[in-house]
Amino acid sequence: MRHVLHVVSRRPTARIAGWVAGPTEGVVGMSRTLRARTLALAAAVAAMLAAGIPAASGSDEGGSGELIRTAGQEASVVEVLLPGVDELDRLVGTGVDLDHNVSRSAEGIVARAVVTPSEAAALETRGFELGDVVWSQDTADARIAEREETIAEHVEANEAFEAAAYDEATPADVSDVKIIRADYFTSFGQGFLSVEAKWAQGQTSNQQLTVERDSGPGTAFGSGGTQNIGRFVDAGVYLYHRGADDVATRPDRIRIVSPTGDIAIATVEDWLPLPGEDPSESPYFTDFITSYMTPTELYDRIHQLADEFPSLAEIVELPYETNGYRRKAQALLDPVGNRLQVDSPSAAAGEYVYAAASFGPAVPAAGLSGSFALGDDGVDAPNDGCEPLVGFPAGSIALVDRGTCNFTVKTLNAQAAGAIAAVIVNNVPGAPTSPGGNAPGITIPTVMISLADGTLLKTSLPASGRLLPGIPISNNARVGVDSLAWGHEGGNDLSIEAVDPGAPNSPLSVTVNGNHIMVSLGTNAAGARTSTAAQVRDAINASPAASQLVFAYTYRGSSGTGIAPPSPRRNLSDFLSAPDTVSREPQPVYAIRIGKHRDGSRMGVLAYAQEHAREWVPPLVAIEAAERLLRNYAHDGQTKQLLNNLDIWIAPSINPDGGHYSFYDFASQRRNMTRHCAVTGVYDLNGRNAWGVDNNRNYTEFSLFDGYDGASTSCTSDVFAGPSELSEPENKNLDWLAARPNMTFSMNLHSSGNYFMWSPGAYRLPGRIPAPRPTLEEESFFWGASARILTAIKEHRGMSVTPARTGPISDVLYSAAGNSGDMLWYKYGIYAWNFEVGQQFQPPFEDPDITEPSAHQEAMEFANGLVELMRVAYDFENDHQRPTSSLKVTPSSTGGMVNVEFVVSEPAAVFYELDGDRPTLGSTLYASAGIREGGELLTVPTGTTVNWFSVDSAGNVEKNYKPDGSGTNFNTATVG
Numbered sequence: 016m017r018h019v020l021h022v023v024s025r026r027p028t029a030r031i032a033g034w035v036a037g038p039t040e041g042v043v044g045m046s047r048t049l050r051a052r053t054l055a056l057a058a059a060v061a062a063m064l065a066a067g068i069p070a071a072s073g074s075d076e077g078g079s080g081e082l083i084r085t086a087g088q089e090a091s092v093v094e095v096l097l098p099g100v101d102e103l104d105r106l107v108g109t110g111v112d113l114d115h116n117v118s119r120s121a122e123g124i125v126a127r128a129v130v131t132p133s134e135a136a137a138l139e140t141r142g143f144e145l146g147d148v149v150w151s152q153d154t155a156d157a158r159i160a161e162r163e164e165t166i167a168e169h170v171e172a173n174e175a176f177e178a179a180a181y182d183e184a185t186p187a188d189v190s191d192v193k194i195i196r197a198d199y200f201t202s203f204g205q206g207f208l209s210v211e212a213k214w215a216q217g218q219t220s221n222q223q224l225t226v227e228r229d230s231g232p233g234t235a236f237g238s239g240g241t242q243n244i245g246r247f248v249d250a251g252v253y254l255y256h257r258g259a260d261d262v263a264t265r266p267d268r269i270r271i272v273s274p275t276g277d278i279a280i281a282t283v284e285d286w287l288p289l290p291g292e293d294p295s296e297s298p299y300f301t302d303f304i305t306s307y308m309t310p311t312e313l314y315d316r317i318h319q320l321a322d323e324f325p326s327l328a329e330i331v332e333l334p335y336e337t338n339g340y341r342r343k344a345q346a347l348l349d350p351v352g353n354r355l356q357v358d359s360p361s362a363a364a365g366e367y368v369y370a371a372a373s374f375g376p377a378v379p380a381a382g383l384s385g386s387f388a389l390g391d392d393g394v395d396a397p398n399d400g401c402e403p404l405v406g407f408p409a410g411s412i413a414l415v416d417r418g419t420c421n422f423t424v425k426t427l428n429a430q431a432a433g434a435i436a437a438v439i440v441n442n443v444p445g446a447p448t449s450p451g452g453n454a455p456g457i458t459i460p461t462v463m464i465s466l467a468d469g470t471l472l473k474t475s476l477p478a479s480g481r482l483l484p485g486i487p488i489s490n491n492a493r494v495g496v497d498s499l500a501w502g503h504e505g506g507n508d509l510s511i512e513a514v515d516p517g518a519p520n521s522p523l524s525v526t527v528n529g530n531h532i533m534v535s536l537g538t539n540a541a542g543a544r545t546s547t548a549a550q551v552r553d554a555i556n557a558s559p560a561a562s563q564l565v566f567a568y569t570y571r572g573s574s575g576t577g578i579a580p581p582s583p584r585r586n587l588s589d590f591l592s593a594p595d596t597v598s599r600e601p602q603p604v605y606a607i608r609i610g611k612h613r614d615g616s617r618m619g620v621l622a623y624a625q626e627h628a629r630e631w632v633p634p635l636v637a638i639e640a641a642e643r644l645l646r647n648y649a650h651d652g653q654t655k656q657l658l659n660n661l662d663i664w665i666a667p668s669i670n671p672d673g674g675h676y677s678f679y680d681f682a683s684q685r686r687n688m689t690r691h692c693a694v695t696g697v698y699d700l701n702g703r704n705a706w707g708v709d710n711n712r713n714y715t716e717f718s719l720f721d722g723y724d725g726a727s728t729s730c731t732s733d734v735f736a737g738p739s740e741l742s743e744p745e746n747k748n749l750d751w752l753a754a755r756p757n758m759t760f761s762m763n764l765h766s767s768g769n770y771f772m773w774s775p776g777a778y779r780l781p782g783r784i785p786a787p788r789p790t791l792e793e794e795s796f797f798w799g800a801s802a803r804i805l806t807a808i809k810e811h812r813g814m815s816v817t818p819a820r821t822g823p824i825s826d827v828l829y830s831a832a833g834n835s836g837d838m839l840w841y842k843y844g845i846y847a848w849n850f851e852v853g854q855q856f857q858p859p860f861e862d863p864d865i866t867e868p869s870a871h872q873e874a875m876e877f878a879n880g881l882v883e884l885m886r887v888a889y890d891f892e893n894d895h896q897r898p899t900s901s902l903k904v905t906p907s908s909t910g911g912m913v914n915v916e917f918v919v920s921e922p923a924a925v926f927y928e929l930d931g932d933r934p935t936l937g938s939t940l941y942a943s944a945g946i947r948e949g950g951e952l953l954t955v956p957t958g959t960t961v962n963w964f965s966v967d968s969a970g971n972v973e974k975n976y977k978p979d980g981s982g983t984n985f986n987t988a989t990v991g
């Protein structure tokens with residue numbers, strides 16, 4: 016593997032060599048195959064069902080044991096402890112949401128599932144053992160807070176800058192432009208000037224700034240030429256203008272005249288290399304990210320890059336718009352719900368909504384009355400209830416703040432102090448969520464109220480009041496409504512209520528007043544309500560006025576025979592909380608195309624990220640790599656070589672709707688936002704976090720529809736394959752990208768787990784029958800190129816992607832039917848890799864300990880790997896060196912026989928004949944003996960004549976032999 020193991024190292028001090036493939040994991044490859052990349056397999060969904068994948072939920076009544084994610088419950092990442100691969104397959108077969116992290120050890124397998132408390136209970140019901148909680152909603156909240164703090168700091172710095180000033184040209188206290196840096200350096204004898212400058216209007220104006228150079232000390236501005244610098248905007252906040260350009264002479268000073276006429280002047284400095292770097296080596300600019308970015312911000316960034324480097328890059332709008340970050344507004348005609356009442360004369364007197372915990376007893380039907388009292392534990396944040404309470408008046412209702420410790424710890428501390436109930440005050444804005452957890456010995460109810468309500472109550476003590484449970488309702492008495500208009504187009508303005516007329520023999524009626532729909536329930540002669548849910552549904556849908564506004568349905572396929580209860584006024588909502596800066600329209604998906612020749616004449620390389628919405632780090636890898644390519648082109652020879660010879664496509668967010676939903680609504684969102692559930696299924700607002708197609712299961716090769724494992728037909732499964740292959744616009748876009756004739760390499764950027772994988776990515780059960788394995792030649796190339804890419808990753812901070820996490824997806828992770836890597840490889844013949852970046856979906860952006868998970872460090876190291884992939888592609892295109900090969904002959908334990916192996920000088924396929932015939936491409940292909948075991952051992956009779964030749968990954972044939980000709984310059988040997 017000579018030619019693929021040299022690593023291009025720009026940072027010798029950080030270089031760590033010696034990555035070695037590990038031993039076999041003991042999983043047996045089932046077949047060796049030729050180039051059968053476009054196998055058509057009969058659809059066999061039945062096999063899927065037989066393998067334990069749940070059928071689509073048709074008439075689910077929300078019963079226990081269902082793996083359905085209910086809105087209002089938060090999701091956590093929980094370990095699932097498995098004794099072996101069969102149990103892993105069974106777990107995958109449940110359709111549960113697994114993250115990309117599977118650890119294998121002698122004790123067994125630890126997978127990680129993203130589950131709500133009810134989903135966790137359902138897994139335990141199915142006999143799975145759960146381990147530690149490794150991530151919870153609090154983690155995501157902290158990430159959002161960190162991001163907002165960073166953005167606020169940038170805004171503050173901008174404001175400070177507007178007040179400050181610098182230079183002799185325009186007085187310091189009024190100048191609106193400041194030069195931050197002006198650095199001169201040379202590379203291969205060519206001089207370059209890099210400039211960073213800040214302009215006070217940079218946030219609101221997208222104008223470039225023009226830098227005028229002098230041509231040496233005492234010369235005029237402009238005599239050395241000019242260069243433009245563009246805005247650097249991160250996460251929507253302008254930071255400064257920047258840019259580098261080649262210069263004929265070293266300028267002494269530069270001048271920038273801002274668009275308002277203010278003038279900044281600066282003296283040019285010599286660029287100083289960092290310690291340990293070769294001062295004769297030109298700088299290689301890195302590190303262009305400062306915080307997590309939403310899809311809107313990612314697209315803004317690549318547009319800015321394309322604007323700044325028009326000769327090197329352009330934006331391509333992919334042909335399919337997504338369905339958009341938008342939903343219909345919804346409501347349920349449910350009776351009065353859980354209430355916390357506060358009595359007068361407290362300033363907080365009134366009624367508030369609470370969410371009941373999933374653990375401990377429920378609030379009794381008669382309610383629980385008492386005084387409200389702070390649960391003071393006297394330590395740190397004294398009201399978090401994480402330590403035993405101090406001076407708590409027994410018999411009271413304890414008020415404790417969310418945070419720092421588990422909900423169950425707070426409840427147990429309150430209970431020990433004699434509280435009759437625990438009320439947890441949320442620590443983030445918005446509706447309260449159901450506290451989850453599991454602890455024996457809890458005897459008092461636990462509820463959560465919103466931050467706003469709780470803050471009011473805490474500041475209005477003393478107060479007394481009560482907790483009252485909601486009036487229960489059976490699902491067959493429930494009615495749901497959806498607005499016909501999208502939420503943002505009027506649906507959110509609608510409201511509905513159902514009233515008991517309080518008089519006998521009243522007819523069921525529906526009236527509309529403006530945006531308000533009033534249902535008056537029917538009664539009998541005794542004045543009792545008689546309207547069923549089905550009748551209410553039909554009355555709404557039959558009302559000419561109401562049916563212009565909404566569509567009504569019974570709950571999850573119920574026949575609706577229950578008597579519908581009165582319902583307080585319900586405001587319909589789409590429950591979308593992103594700011595207006597996030598478009599609610601169908602979303603164009605963008606890629607940035609980078610290269611000097613963007614006409615299809617150069618080899619295509621594709622990187623794409625965020626198929627899975629909650630994976631926030633991979634898009635940063637994409638952006639960092641794009642910036643490195645563009646900002647180093649002018650002065651870095653290797654970068655220039657890449658851009659001059661490759662056609663690079665980088666799509667930072669394939670699934671922008673899901674991405675926005677993950678940032679603003681539900682951090683654990685994996686899929687797109689599209690509801691495919693039927694009106695008879697999980698269609699109502701409680702299901703809104705359970706909808707969407709897993710974009711990485713909706714592709715065309717070895718999919719669920721072909722009978723492969725690791726995807727679900729259930730619209731609520733987090734591995735829902737969609738209604739059909741390529742049903743989703745996100746998937747059609749990737750298919751369009753992959754279909755470009757010059758596309759040759761790709762990288763699918765996911766998180767987490769620090770994996771590096773390729774096809775096959777799916778197998779069939781039973782028997783774990785995989786999609787066809789790559790040929791030995793191809794797999795050799797995958798392994799050889801991987802060694803280079805993983806070494807580049809390691810150069811950043813020494814992090815190793817382990818051999819156990821390198822290899823075909825279905826070997827090192829689990830089956831993932833219909834994934835994109837398999838489509839690119841089998842359908843289009845693209846060398847398709849998959850990164851699983853980092854250790855968490857949403858690690859802290861920064862961590863002071865460089866060995867800890869951090870989005871910043873992970874993006875930097877995997878950007879190294881992505882740029883190295885570009886170099887692999889370049890070398891692949893430019894590899895004209897023919898492989899060489901030889902025979903290795905060893906004694907056999909069988910008399911009269913010898914063992915034969917082929918040894919090749921680089922990743923190459925070997926075709927051979929043992930009967931003296933001339934070898935051709937139709938001859939036997941020398942195969943790997945199994946996963947990771949290298950070439951197979953052939954046992955042949957002593958005296959056998961072996962004829963063979965080899966072909967490398969770039970198609971170079973050994974000795975320029977013509978397999979389809981008549982020449983005899985193949986290799987030949989008689990063994991014995």
Ligand SMILES: [Zn+2]
Nearest residue numbers: 627630765766
């Ligand atoms: Zn993923």
